Amino acid sequence: MLNFTFCNPVKIVFGKETIAELETLIPIEKYVMMVYGGGSIKKNGVYEQVKKALKHHDMVEFGGIEPNPLYETCMKAVEICRRDKIDFILAVGGGSVLDASKFIAASVDFDGEDPWEILVKGAEITSAIPIGSVMTLPATGSEMNSNSVISRKSTTEKFHFSSPLVYPQFSILDPETTYSLPERQTANGIVDAFVHVMEQYMTFDVNAPLQDRQAEAILLTLIEEAPKVKANPNDYNARANIMWCAAEALNGVISSGVPQDWATHMLGHELTAVYGLDHAQTLACVLPSLLRNRKNAKLGKLVQMGRRVFGINENDNEKGAEKTIGSIEDFFHSVGMKTKLSDYNIASGDAANKILERLSKRNAIYGEHEDITPDISAEIIKNC
Amino acid sequence: MLNFTFCNPVKIVFGKETIAELETLIPIEKYVMMVYGGGSIKKNGVYEQVKKALKHHDMVEFGGIEPNPLYETCMKAVEICRRDKIDFILAVGGGSVLDASKFIAASVDFDGEDPWEILVKGAEITSAIPIGSVMTLPATGSEMNSNSVISRKSTTEKFHFSSPLVYPQFSILDPETTYSLPERQTANGIVDAFVHVMEQYMTFDVNAPLQDRQAEAILLTLIEEAPKVKANPNDYNARANIMWCAAEALNGVISSGVPQDWATHMLGHELTAVYGLDHAQTLACVLPSLLRNRKNAKLGKLVQMGRRVFGINENDNEKGAEKTIGSIEDFFHSVGMKTKLSDYNIASGDAANKILERLSKRNAIYGEHEDITPDISAEIIKNC
Numbered sequence: 001m002l003n004f005t006f007c008n009p010v011k012i013v014f015g016k017e018t019i020a021e022l023e024t025l026i027p028i029e030k031y032v033m034m035v036y037g038g039g040s041i042k043k044n045g046v047y048e049q050v051k052k053a054l055k056h057h058d059m060v061e062f063g064g065i066e067p068n069p070l071y072e073t074c075m076k077a078v079e080i081c082r083r084d085k086i087d088f089i090l091a092v093g094g095g096s097v098l099d100a101s102k103f104i105a106a107s108v109d110f111d112g113e114d115p116w117e118i119l120v121k122g123a124e125i126t127s128a129i130p131i132g133s134v135m136t137l138p139a140t141g142s143e144m145n146s147n148s149v150i151s152r153k154s155t156t157e158k159f160h161f162s163s164p165l166v167y168p169q170f171s172i173l174d175p176e177t178t179y180s181l182p183e184r185q186t187a188n189g190i191v192d193a194f195v196h197v198m199e200q201y202m203t204f205d206v207n208a209p210l211q212d213r214q215a216e217a218i219l220l221t222l223i224e225e226a227p228k229v230k231a232n233p234n235d236y237n238a239r240a241n242i243m244w245c246a247a248e249a250l251n252g253v254i255s256s257g258v259p260q261d262w263a264t265h266m267l268g269h270e271l272t273a274v275y276g277l278d279h280a281q282t283l284a285c286v287l288p289s290l291l292r293n294r295k296n297a298k299l300g301k302l303v304q305m306g307r308r309v310f311g312i313n314e315n316d317n318e319k320g321a322e323k324t325i326g327s328i329e330d331f332f333h334s335v336g337m338k339t340k341l342s343d344y345n346i347a348s349g350d351a352a353n354k355i356l357e358r359l360s361k362r363n364a365i366y367g368e369h370e371d372i373t374p375d376i377s378a379e380i381i382k383n384c
Numbered sequence: 385m386l387n388f389t390f391c392n393p394v395k396i397v398f399g400k401e402t403i404a405e406l407e408t409l410i411p412i413e414k415y416v417m418m419v420y421g422g423g424s425i426k427k428n429g430v431y432e433q434v435k436k437a438l439k440h441h442d443m444v445e446f447g448g449i450e451p452n453p454l455y456e457t458c459m460k461a462v463e464i465c466r467r468d469k470i471d472f473i474l475a476v477g478g479g480s481v482l483d484a485s486k487f488i489a490a491s492v493d494f495d496g497e498d499p500w501e502i503l504v505k506g507a508e509i510t511s512a513i514p515i516g517s518v519m520t521l522p523a524t525g526s527e528m529n530s531n532s533v534i535s536r537k538s539t540t541e542k543f544h545f546s547s548p549l550v551y552p553q554f555s556i557l558d559p560e561t562t563y564s565l566p567e568r569q570t571a572n573g574i575v576d577a578f579v580h581v582m583e584q585y586m587t588f589d590v591n592a593p594l595q596d597r598q599a600e601a602i603l604l605t606l607i608e609e610a611p612k613v614k615a616n617p618n619d620y621n622a623r624a625n626i627m628w629c630a631a632e633a634l635n636g637v638i639s640s641g642v643p644q645d646w647a648t649h650m651l652g653h654e655l656t657a658v659y660g661l662d663h664a665q666t667l668a669c670v671l672p673s674l675l676r677n678r679k680n681a682k683l684g685k686l687v688q689m690g691r692r693v694f695g696i697n698e699n700d701n702e703k704g705a706e707k708t709i710g711s712i713e714d715f716f717h718s719v720g721m722k723t724k725l726s727d728y729n730i731a732s733g734d735a736a737n738k739i740l741e742r743l744s745k746r747n748a749i750y751g752e753h754e755d756i757t758p759d760i761s762a763e764i765i766k767n768c
Contacts, residue, residue, distance in 0.1 A: 256398070
C-alpha cells in the first residue's frame with residue numbers, strides 16, 4: 001500500500017424528507033445564495049421544499065447554471081455575492097450546480113487578478129464562502145468531495161480545481177428527489193460513478209486488497225441496481241443505493257493508498273469541450289478504447305475485475321481481460337449508453353486529430369504510469 | 385436503506401515514517417500532554433520518534449494508562465491538565481490510550497459534579513481539549529471515531545460514551561509501529577476489528593447492498609491478511625492492510641443506513657468487568673454463542689456471509705448458517721484465539737448467573753431487534 005492522507009469532513013444527511021433539515025443546517029444569521037440550474041427543481045418539488053425549510057433565512061436565488069458549468073455564468077454570481085455580501089452558498093441540483101457553487105465560493109474573495117487563474121494555473125485559494133448542498137443527481141460525487149470542473153465558453157476549455165476549502169459543510173441526499181430524473185440523466189449518473197471507480201481501481205496492484213474490494217463493492221452494486229431503476233424509476237431502495245454509490249465513488253476512500261489513472265476523464269473533458277457531448281457519454285466512449293490500448297499494463301486488474309465483478313472464469317488472461325472490457329460495454333449499453341463516437345455522428349479520426357493538436361500544445365501526459373502521450377491519447381480517441 | 389447522518393472529520397496520516405509529521409500537525413503554540421500506556425512505546429522506538437518530532441513543542445508526559453483504561457487513572461491526568469492548562473492531548477498507543485485520552489479531554493472542562501456522569505448518565509459535553517493520536521495497535525477503531533470505553537475499578541463497571549467533540553483531529557497510522565506487537569495483541573486486534581464489522585453487518589436485510597459488500601470487504605481482507613502477519617510479523621503490507629481494516633471497521637461508513645446489533649460487545653464488557661478477560665477474548669467467546677442463539681433472526685445474513693466470505697454453498701439455509709458460525713470459530717482459532725469460557729477456566733454457568741444478576745438490575749435489553757432480555761443474555765453466556 002502507498003502512503004496516504006485521508007480527510008473528508010462533509011456531513012451527509014441521507015434519506016427521505018431530509019430537505020427540511022436545512023432549517024437547522026444553515027445558521028440563521030447567514031445570508032444565503034441558492035444556486036440552481038435550468039429549473040428542474042421547480043418541477044419536482046425540491047424548490048418548494050428548500051424555500052419552505054429556509055423561510056426564516058435571508059436568501060437570494062441564482063438560477064441558470066448550465067450542464068458543464070461556465071466560468072462566464074459563475075462570474076455573474078460572484079459579482080452578486082461580492083455586492084450583497086453573501087456568506088453562505090446553497091447548491092441545489094446536480095454536480096454542475098455544485099461545481100459551479102464551489103468555484104463561486106472560491107472566487108468571491110480571490111486575491112489574484114482573475115479567478116480563472118484558479119482553474120488554469122492552479123492559483124492558491126486562501127478562503128471560500130461556506131457551501132452546503134441538496135444533491136438531486138447522483139453522478140459526480142461532488143456532494144462529498146472538494147473537486148470542481150468548470151468550462152470557459154470563450155476559449156472552449158474545461159479545467160478542474162480542488163481545495164479543502166470547498167468541501168460542502170453538508171450535503172442532503174434524498175433519493176426521492178431523483179425519481180423524476182430523465183432516463184438519460186439517470187444513465188449518465190450511473191456511468192459517471194462507475195467510471196470514477198474505474199479511475200481509482202483499474203490501475204496496477206500495490207497490495208491494497210481492502211481498497212480493491214471497496215471499489216468492487218460499488219461496481220457490483222451499480223450493476224445490480226441499474227436495471228431496477230430502469231424498470232421502476234420510483235424504486236426507493238434502488239435510487240438510494242445508486243445515490244450512496246455515487247457519493248462513495250469519489251469521496252477519497254477507495255483512492256487512499258493506491259495509484260490512480262484519470263486518463264479517461266481527461267480525454268472525456270476534451271471531447272466535451274470540442275463536441276459538447278455529455279460528460280458520461282464521453283466516458284463511455286473513451287473507457288473501453290483506453291482499456292484495450294492499455295491492456296498489458298492493466299492486465300492483472302482486468303482479470304481480477306472480470307472474475308470478481310462479472311463472474312468471468314477464463315484461464316487465458318488476455319481473453320479474460322477482453323471479456324471484462326466487453327462486459328463493461330454491455331453494462332453501459334444496458335443502461336442505454338452508447339460507447340462509440342460514431343453513435344454521435346462524430347468521425348473518430350477527425351476527433352483524434354483535433355485532440356492531438358490540443359494535447360500536444362499542452363504536452364499533456366496522462367495515466368497511472370504517466371506514459372499516455374498525446375500520440376497515444378489520439379490513438380485511443382481514434383478507436384473510440 | 386434507513387435514513388442516516390454521516391460525518392467523520394478525522395484526518396488519517398497513513399504509512400511509513402509518518403510520525404515525523406507531528407511537528408506540523410500540532411500547532412506550535414499548544415501545550416501538549418502525551419498520554420501513553422505501559423511503556424511498550426519506549427521499546428519499539430515510537431517514543432523517540434514522537435519526542436524528536438515534537439522537540440520544539442512544550443509537552444508533559446502521562447504514562448501508565450492500563451488496558452481497559454480506568455476512570456481513576458484518567459482523573460489523575462485531568463487534574464494535571466486543569467492545573468497546567470494543557471490544551472492538546474496526544475494519545476500514543478492503542479485503543480485504551482486513545483479512549484482514555486478522549487475521556488480526559490472531555491473531563492477537563494466538564495460542567496457537572498463528576499466526569500463519571502459522562503459515562504454512567506450520558507451527561508452532555510459542551511467542550512473538549514483537541515486530541516491527536518499515534519495509533520500503534522490496530523483494533524478498536526478509536527483512531528477514527530468518537531467513542532470511548534472506560535472502566536471504574538471501585539465499582540467494577542465498564543461504560544462507553546460518544547461525542548463528536550472527541551474525534552481525534554488527526555491519527556497517524558504507521559504500520560511499522562505494529563511489527564513488535566506480541567502475538568496475543570495482534571490476534572486481539574484482528575478479532576476486535578472482525579467483531580466490529582459483525583455488529584454492523586450481521587443483523588437483518590434493509591436493502592443496503594453497498595454497505596453489506598463494504599463490510600464483507602473488511603472481513604475478507606482480515607481473513608486473508610491474518611495468516612500473513614502470523615507467518616511474518618514484519619510483513620509491511622499485511623500489517624498495513626490490517627491497520628486500515630481496523631480503522632474502516634468502526635468509522636461510521638459500514639453502519640450508515642443499516643441496523644446494528646452490539647449485543648456481543650455489551651456481553652463482552654460484562655465478562656471483562658467480572659473476570660478481567662481481554663476485550664477481544666470476550667468477543668470471541670460471545671459471538672459464536674450469540675449467533676447460534678439468534679440464528680433464526682440472522683439467518684439471511686448468516687447464509688449470505690457464508691456464501692460471500694467463506695465460499696460456503698449449502699442448499700439448506702440452517703446448515704449454511706451453522707457452517708458460517710463454524711467458519712468464524714475456525715478463523716478465530718487460526719489466529720490463536722480461544723472461543724470458550726472454559727478455555728479460560730471460567731465455568732459458563734457461574735458466569736451466566738453473575739451476569740444475569742448484573743443485567744437484571746439494569747434491565748439491560750440488547751440486539752438489533754431489542755429482544756435480547758437479561759434471560760436470553762444469560763443463556764448466551766451459558767453456551768459460551
